[in-house]
Every structure is written in structure tokens, then in C-alpha cells.
Amino acid sequence: MLTRPHALLAAPVMLAGYKATALGFDLTSPALESLEAKVIRPLAERMHRGGTARVWVPSCGDGAAAYGVAMMFAAAGERLGSAAMPRIFATEREPKVVRAASAGRMSRETARTFLKAGHRRRLGWTGDGWQVKADxxxxxxxxxxxxxxxxxxxxxxxxxxxxxxxxxxGGCTGCLMGLMINALNPGGFLFLGPDRFMGVAIDGLEHVDPIAGLYRRPLTRSQPRRAGRRGSPRGPILLERLAHHFAPSALVVDASGQITATIGTAASLLRHDIDGHSRSVATAAHPDLKPAMINALVEAVRMDAPSCRLADESRDVWVHVESIARSELDAQPLWLVRTSVRHAPERSLAGDAPLLRAHLESTARTLQQTMDEVATQNLALATANDELQSINDELERSNHRLAAVNTELIAVRQDHERQIEELSGLSHDVENLLRSAEIALVVLDAAHRIRRYTPAAAGLFCLTRRDVGHGFGKFLGAHKPLIMEAIERVARDGGNSRLRVDWPNGSGEQRTFQVQIHPYTKDKDKVAGSVVCFVDMSDIKAAQDNLERQNQMLQRANEDLERFAYIASHDLKSPLRSVRTMLEFLRSDLSEVMQADHAEHLDLVAQRVQQMERMIEDLLAYSRLGREDATTETIDVPGLLRAEVDVLDAPETFQIDVQSEVSKLHTDSGLLKHVVRNLVENAIKHHDGVEPKISVHCMEIDGTPVFEVADNGPGIPERYQQRVFEIFQKGGGRANTGGSGMGLALVKKAVERHGGTIALLSKDGERGTTFRFTWPCSAQPEGEGALELVGDAGASPGGN
Incomplete structure (x- = not known):
């Protein structure tokens, strides 16, 4: 039989250890799969047909079980095309545990089981953990x-x-089962899990899945027969009345002299009613009988006799004391104390026999009639008792239902209080946000009446609290048609709207404002008004105009500089050609009379002229980089790198390796060739010849091609690394390499013109220099890819 809760309240030791904690809730376990298939899906189908369902998760702990059940119901409803969900109650003893569970945050282990079960879109990542979504x-x-x-x-x-x-x-299990069985509807299900209740039978429930610990309350359940019901006419009431009328007057006394019960009409043996008074024989017995009773009890105890009889001379009666046999477990004996007549007059009864016989027959008839009446009354009382018991049962069930409803209302109230607290916090956040906002912002309802506004809007439109609820149009002046049309369009069609107007600020100064109008939505994106922002763009507009003027001036200066460099370098080529020609004439005319030192001087002049021509050519190339339009095509990257290395015709002592992880690239091939050729040529030119090695490598990083040209030469000191990309500068301050000092400047300008970046990697005291530059992909033709990787990222070597 199940134990009622109030019976366990007297056992605090058992209850002290009871506390349900957070337990794992693996949605992929066989037990929960059985729960989903045999319970949740049928309940979801019932709700899909218009029915309802109620779920209770006691001792919810961290809320994983409640959230898991909710997600299983949501998934079952989606398969049926239904959004109906049951009412789920999740309870816990500690308020702080309830608050933590209602927040929906999960440990990584719990979230992993939910993700594994396919509930990814019902969880959200907050940056520091997983959280159940608000729906x-x-x-x-x-x-x-x-x-x-x-x-x-x-x-x-x-x-x-x-x-x-x-x-x-264990001592609380019966109580828990009783509570949960009483809470279930007929046909309702109880899931206990496979751990503790695998295959265990529970009174009042039938097994659905013994392995999973899944039970069901039967649709009908027999009620136990109550004592004293109809069909037992000779019950306790009849026995009590018969004993009252026909049993001898007697007292039941224990060994300490206390009266434990009375039989028949025992009032004649007592001086007062023992209810509420002393039960001791010494104080409660009738004064005339008390000495005889006490002496008889003392004699019976002293002699340990089954019975004892003493005479009461004053009343001419006998006092009988008899031992009452009790169970062997009783520690103390009980004594039955009664009285009888001591002397009866001796006379012949022969003449009174007929009279006595008639009296006995009359007494028998009266007794039988009394018994019949008692039986009839007992039947009526039993019927009334049945009706009262039924009423009491109904009242008890009603009281239980009312208590359950009250518990439910308390839970609803707590939830509402929590929601009100959250809404109050949100309201305070909105109020603080509006007060701290420096933008003029006005919130309008569906009829374009003012609901809220920021302090900046109050200063711009001279708004006061009395203006809340009034139409916004009357504050717009001459701009009313333009702005109201945009507001109505946003409220009707959704979307956003932007426009610019000139508006005087609070001090009367004319300012330029950008008006941004956004829809105010609620109830699943239903437009219920609009939000109008007035952003002061005057300072931004002035700064933009100034920046535009500066950019135009800078652009004109760059164009003038490039034009000057082009014209100057072009005009310098003719005099240099004349000087070179004259030097050749001098060498030819004076070859017979020229001394050796004179010939050496002429050779030196010729070298300087050649160097000057190379500088002019590089200067022209530098200026053309900003003047020519780029042409793009799809190129074979490994082939282009090998071709540029081969065209340089490096000395045989140089070992040049070419590797490329990118096979195809859509880009400006001419510009890329120029950069690669200059970098490889720079590595060859500045190498000191000690086991010379050069590597040319192309790779892909985050979708962007990256090229590297590295050598094992003497390196570039760190103090010169910032200057090598400047015009007419040489690494390490060396001027004996024959270069013009324009190569790396050309490379940097070409890379940056294409949208990439270039970096130099070299350390003092270590050999080797690496130039690394990025080369973003150009827009590709229809149906082609801008970048294609080779199937095998291995090397595509080439070398000299």
C-alpha cells in the first residue's frame, strides 16, 4: 500500500537526505528513445487533433530534462506540421536552482547530447557556453x-x-509514487528511467517498457472496500450498544491502578466521569466501593491469582477482580473489576415459575424487537455512512484538485513575477538608453502619434510630456509632406527609408540632418509603428567636403608629379643619346693617340651615361604604372614563374627552385611578371656568390595568393629596411651593384596598385632575405574561378 505524505512527515531522518540534483539527460539513450516513441509522439498527435497535454518534471535540477522533453515535443510537432506544445511544469525546492534552470544555460556535456540528437537550431552559442533559445x-x-x-x-x-x-x-519512495500516481490522469505515463526501477512492479501502475522504467496508470482502478460499509449490519455500532445494555458493569484497570476502559453502565462504580479527570481507582472509584476495590486489586496482585473476591459490608456486595488474558507481547496485566449481590433472600420460586416464564418470554420478545430495530437502524446508519463517505471522498478529491490548482497558480504567479521583473529591467534599460542617446529619436505608434522621444529630440522639436499621444506631423513644419510620406510608406510596406533635410537646431543655426525611418515591429514582425531618427550630418558633411577637396588636390599633385617625371625623363633621353654618340666618335677619332688613362676615363663616362639611361627608363616605368589600364587574364602560375626565372638567364652557380600551390589565377599577368622579375633579379644582383640559392614560392592563405622570393645572400641590415622601397635607394647603402635604385620602388608601387601588400624579412647577423607579397584575385569571367589550387600541393620545381 502506498504511504500518504503526512505519514512520512513524522520521519525527518528519512527526509533529511532527500534532494534531487542535476542528472544527465542523454536524448540519444534507448530509454529516452522509447519515451519519445511510446509517449511523446502519441501525445503530439493528440494535440495535433485539438487535444491538450500536461507534463510535470519534479526535481528538475539544471532543467536539462524539462528542456529535453520540450525539444522532443517540438520535433514531434514539426513532423506533424503542428506548433501545438504541452504545458510543462518544472519544479525544484531551491529558488536559486529554479532561477538558474530557467536561464537555460547548459554545460558542454549536456549540450553535446542535445546537439547529437539533432537539436542544434534550438540552442544558441552565447560566447561562453550554450543556451536554450527563448521559444x-x-x-x-x-x-x-x-x-x-x-x-x-x-x-x-x-x-x-x-x-x-x-x-x-527508500523510505520516501512509496510517498513519491503515491503523489505521482494521484497526479496522473487515467492513462497517464510515469517515466522513472532505467537505473533504479528497471523491471520493478509498482502498485497502481502497469508496465509500458520495463527496461526503460516507463509506466502507465490504467484507465480504471478498483477502490479498496471500506470497513463499516453496507452488508455488515452487526458492526461496531451494534456491538457497542449491545455491550452497553447487556454487559455487566465493570472497569478495566492496569497494574498501576489506572482505569483504562469502562464496560456497560459503569457509572455506579465511579464518583465522576473519568473523561477529563483522574483515571486512578483511588480518586475515581465510588467512595463506598473504593476500599473493597483497592483491597481486592492488592490481594490479586499479591497472590498472582486469576481472580479474587472481597465483600463490601456497607453495601452487601461482592467486589470481583479477574485477570484479563492479553497477548504475550503485553508488558503489564489488566484486571476486570465488577460487583455482585452478596446476600440474596432465600424463598421458594415454585409458585413464581409461570410468572417468571411469561416475564422471560416477554423479555425475549422485547430483546428480539430491540435487536431488529438496532439492525434496521444500523443498516440506515451504514447507508448514511456510505453516502457521507462518498461525499467525503468527493470533497477530498475536490480539495486535492483545488490544492493542485493552487500549486499551479503559485507556479504561474512565480513565472509572471519573474517575467515582470525581466520586463521591468528591459524598461529601465530602454529608458536609460533613450536618456543617454545623443541622437534625436522619436517612437511613433501605428497612427503616427508620439510614444517616446529622446532628450535630443525634445530640444530639436521643443517637445514636452504633454505632447505624448499627439500627432508627429504638426512638429515637422515645411518638411511635413516629405517626412510623413516616408513614414507612411515604411508603415505600409516595411523596409527602411532615408532622406536629408535642412533643419534649424535648438540655437536657430541651420543644420543638415539625415532622417532615418525604421519600422517598429512586434508580434512576429507585425509593423505597429515607426522609429524616426534625426542624425546631425552637418559636421560630417563639412568633413567629407574638406576631405574630398584634399583628395582632389592630392590627385592633381600626383598627376602633375607623374606628368613631370614622364616629360622630364623623356626629354632627358635625347641629350644622353647625343652624349653617348659623341663619346663613341671621340673613342674612334682618338684611338691612335689616346693614352691608357684617357681611355679609362672615357669608359667611365660611358658607364655613367648608361647608368643614367637605365635610371631614366626605370623612372618612365614608374610613372607608367599609374597611367596604364590593367588587362586581366587567366594564367598558369607555375609556368609564369618558371618563364620569368628562365628569361633572366642567371649564372650557372645559382640554384633557383620554383614551387606553386596555385595552378590557375585570373589577374594582370604583365604586372605580376614585372614584380616577380624585379625581385628575382634583385636577389641575383645583390648576392655575394657564396653557394647561391633562390626560391620562388606561391601559396594560398585564407583565399588570397601569397608569393615569396627568398635568397641566402648577405641580407639587408635592419636600419636600411625602411628605405629600400624608396626611389633611388639601395639596400645597405651599396652603390657598386650597377642598379638604379628604382627596382624595389617599382615593385612596391605595382603590388599596392593591385591591392596587395609587400614585406621584407631579414635579420641582422643572419644570412638571407625574403620578400613576401600578397596578390588579391581579380574579378573572374562568368563561369571561371579566380583562383584554382593544384591537385597535389607538392613542388613544381624549376631551376637553373
Whole structure:
């Protein structure tokens, strides 16, 4: 038989250890798959047909079980094309546990089982952990509730009590089962999990899945027969009345002299009613009988005799004391004390026999009639008792239902209080945000009346609290048609709208404002008004105009500089050609009379002229980089790199390796060739010849091609690394390499013109220099890819 909760309240030791904690809730376990297939899907189908369902998760702990059940119901509803969800109650004893569970945050281990079960879109990543999304959290009513000490819920279709059942001590299990069975509807389900209740039979429930610990309350359940019901006419009431009328007057006294019970009409043996008074024979017995009673009891105890009889001379009666046989477990004996007549007059009864016989027959008839009347009255009382018991049962059930409803209302109130607290916090956040905003912002309702505004808007439109609820159009002046048309368009069609107007600020100064109009939405993106922002663009507009003027001036200066460099370098080529020609004439005319030092001087002049021509050519190339239009094509990257290395015709002592992880690239091939050729040529030119090695490598990093040209030469000191990309500068300050000092400047300008970046990697005291530059992909033709990787990222070597 199940134990009622109030019977366990007297056992605080058992209850002290009861506390359900957070337990794992693996949605992929066979037990929960059985729960989903045999309970949740049928309940979802019932709700899809218009029915309802109620779920209770006692001792919810961290809320994983409640959220798991909600997600399983949501998934089952989606398969049916239904959005109906059950009412889910999740309870826990500690308020702080309830608050933590209602927040929906999960540990990584719990979230992993939810993700594995396919509920990814019902979880959100907050940056520091996983959280159940708001639509699932809103389906669950979390409340503070002590499962054992408070009235439970009622009319429940499913109870998920895996945590409560696992943590409850053995002495509390019967109480828990009774509470949960009473809470279930006929046909409702109880899930206890496979751990503790695998295959265990529970009175009042039938097995659905013994392995999973899934039970069901039968649709009908027999009620136990109550004592004293109809069909037992000779019950306790009849026996009590018969004993009252026909049993001898007697007292039941224990060994300490206390009266424990009275039989028949024992008032003649007592001086007062013992209810509410002393029960001792010495104080409660009739004064005339007290000495004889006390002496008889003392004699019986002293002699340890089964009975004792003493005479009461004053009343001419005998006092009988008889031992009452009790169970062997009783520690103290009981004595029956009664009285009888001591002297009866001796006379012949022969003449009185007929009279006595008639009297006895009359007494028998009266006794039989009395017994029949008593039986009839007992039947009527039994019937009335049945009716009263039925009424009492109905009242008890009603009281239980009312208590369950009250518990439910308390849970709803707690949830509403929590929501009101959250809404109050949000309202305070909005108020603080509006007060701190420096932008003039006005919130309008569907009829374009003012609902809220920021202090900046109050200064711009001279708004006061009395203007709330008035139409916004009357504050717009001459701009009313333009702005109101945009507001009505946003409210009607949705979307956003932007426009610019000139408006005087609070001090009367004419300012330029950008008006941004956004829809005010609620109830699943239903437009319920608009939000109008006035952003002062005057300072931004002035700064933009100034920046535009500066950019134009800078552009003209660059164009003038490039034009000057082009013209100057072009005009310098003719005099240099004349000087070179004259030098050749001098060498030819004076070859017979020229001394050796004179010939050396002429050779030196010729070298300087050649160097000057190379500088002019590089200067022209530098200026053309900003003047020519780029042409793009799809190129074979490994082939282009090998071709540029081969065309340089490096000395045979140089080992040049070419590697490329990119096979195809859509880009400006001429510009890329120019950069690669200059970098490789620079590495050859500045190498000191000690086991010379050069590597040319192309790779892909984050979708962008990256090229590297590295050598094992003497390197570039760090103090010169910032200057090598400047015009007419040479690494290490060396001027004997024959270069013009324009090569790396050309490379940097070409890379940056294409949208890339270039970096130099070299350390003092270590050999080797690496130039690394990025080369973004150009827009590709229709149907082609801008970048294609080779199938094998291995090397595509080439070398000299």
C-alpha cells in the first residue's frame, strides 16, 4: 500500500537526505528513445487533433530534462506540421536552482547530447557556453515546489521523474509514487528511467517498457472496500450498544491502578466521569466501593491469582477482580473489576415459575424487537455512512484538485513575477538608453502619434510630456509632406527609408540632418509603428567636403608629379643619346693617340651615361604604372614563374627552385611578371656568390595568393629596411651593384596598385632575405574561378 505524505512527515531522518540534483539527460539513450516513441509522439498527435497535454518534471535540477522533453515535443510537432506544445511544469525546492534552470544555460556535456540528437537550431552559442533559445524556454513553467511536503499537481499526462526517483531514499519512495500516481490522469505515463526501477512492479501502475522504467496508470482502478460499509449490519455500532445494555458493569484497570476502559453502565462504580479527570481507582472509584476495590486489586496482585473476591459490608456486595488474558507481547496485566449481590433472600420460586416464564418470554420478545430495530437502524446508519463517505471522498478529491490548482497558480504567479521583473529591467534599460542617446529619436505608434522621444529630440522639436499621444506631423513644419510620406510608406510596406533635410537646431543655426525611418515591429514582425531618427550630418558633411577637396588636390599633385617625371625623363633621353654618340666618335677619332688613362676615363663616362639611361627608363616605368589600364587574364602560375626565372638567364652557380600551390589565377599577368622579375633579379644582383640559392614560392592563405622570393645572400641590415622601397635607394647603402635604385620602388608601387601588400624579412647577423607579397584575385569571367589550387600541393620545381 502506498504511504500518504503526512505519514512520512513524522520521519525527518528519512527526509533529511532527500534532494534531487542535476542528472544527465542523454536524448540519444534507448530509454529516452522509447519515451519519445511510446509517449511523446502519441501525445503530439493528440494535440495535433485539438487535444491538450500536461507534463510535470519534479526535481528538475539544471532543467536539462524539462528542456529535453520540450525539444522532443517540438520535433514531434514539426513532423506533424503542428506548433501545438504541452504545458510543462518544472519544479525544484531551491529558488536559486529554479532561477538558474530557467536561464537555460547548459554545460558542454549536456549540450553535446542535445546537439547529437539533432537539436542544434534550438540552442544558441552565447560566447561562453550554450543556451536554450527563448521559444523553448517560454514553453516551460519553472517554479519553487517541494515535492514531498507540498501538494502536487493534478491532471498530468506525463511525469518525467528520473531525477526525483534516483535521489529519493527508500523510505520516501512509496510517498513519491503515491503523489505521482494521484497526479496522473487515467492513462497517464510515469517515466522513472532505467537505473533504479528497471523491471520493478509498482502498485497502481502497469508496465509500458520495463527496461526503460516507463509506466502507465490504467484507465480504471478498483477502490479498496471500506470497513463499516453496507452488508455488515452487526458492526461496531451494534456491538457497542449491545455491550452497553447487556454487559455487566465493570472497569478495566492496569497494574498501576489506572482505569483504562469502562464496560456497560459503569457509572455506579465511579464518583465522576473519568473523561477529563483522574483515571486512578483511588480518586475515581465510588467512595463506598473504593476500599473493597483497592483491597481486592492488592490481594490479586499479591497472590498472582486469576481472580479474587472481597465483600463490601456497607453495601452487601461482592467486589470481583479477574485477570484479563492479553497477548504475550503485553508488558503489564489488566484486571476486570465488577460487583455482585452478596446476600440474596432465600424463598421458594415454585409458585413464581409461570410468572417468571411469561416475564422471560416477554423479555425475549422485547430483546428480539430491540435487536431488529438496532439492525434496521444500523443498516440506515451504514447507508448514511456510505453516502457521507462518498461525499467525503468527493470533497477530498475536490480539495486535492483545488490544492493542485493552487500549486499551479503559485507556479504561474512565480513565472509572471519573474517575467515582470525581466520586463521591468528591459524598461529601465530602454529608458536609460533613450536618456543617454545623443541622437534625436522619436517612437511613433501605428497612427503616427508620439510614444517616446529622446532628450535630443525634445530640444530639436521643443517637445514636452504633454505632447505624448499627439500627432508627429504638426512638429515637422515645411518638411511635413516629405517626412510623413516616408513614414507612411515604411508603415505600409516595411523596409527602411532615408532622406536629408535642412533643419534649424535648438540655437536657430541651420543644420543638415539625415532622417532615418525604421519600422517598429512586434508580434512576429507585425509593423505597429515607426522609429524616426534625426542624425546631425552637418559636421560630417563639412568633413567629407574638406576631405574630398584634399583628395582632389592630392590627385592633381600626383598627376602633375607623374606628368613631370614622364616629360622630364623623356626629354632627358635625347641629350644622353647625343652624349653617348659623341663619346663613341671621340673613342674612334682618338684611338691612335689616346693614352691608357684617357681611355679609362672615357669608359667611365660611358658607364655613367648608361647608368643614367637605365635610371631614366626605370623612372618612365614608374610613372607608367599609374597611367596604364590593367588587362586581366587567366594564367598558369607555375609556368609564369618558371618563364620569368628562365628569361633572366642567371649564372650557372645559382640554384633557383620554383614551387606553386596555385595552378590557375585570373589577374594582370604583365604586372605580376614585372614584380616577380624585379625581385628575382634583385636577389641575383645583390648576392655575394657564396653557394647561391633562390626560391620562388606561391601559396594560398585564407583565399588570397601569397608569393615569396627568398635568397641566402648577405641580407639587408635592419636600419636600411625602411628605405629600400624608396626611389633611388639601395639596400645597405651599396652603390657598386650597377642598379638604379628604382627596382624595389617599382615593385612596391605595382603590388599596392593591385591591392596587395609587400614585406621584407631579414635579420641582422643572419644570412638571407625574403620578400613576401600578397596578390588579391581579380574579378573572374562568368563561369571561371579566380583562383584554382593544384591537385597535389607538392613542388613544381624549376631551376637553373
Amino acid at each position: 523553448i524556454r517560454g514553453r516551460i513553467l519553472f517554479s519553487v515546489h517541494d515535492t514531498l511536503h507540498e501538494t502536487g499537481f493534478s491532471n498530468i499526462d506525463l511525469i518525467v521523474a528520473q531525477a526525483a526517483a534516483r535521489q529519493a531514499p
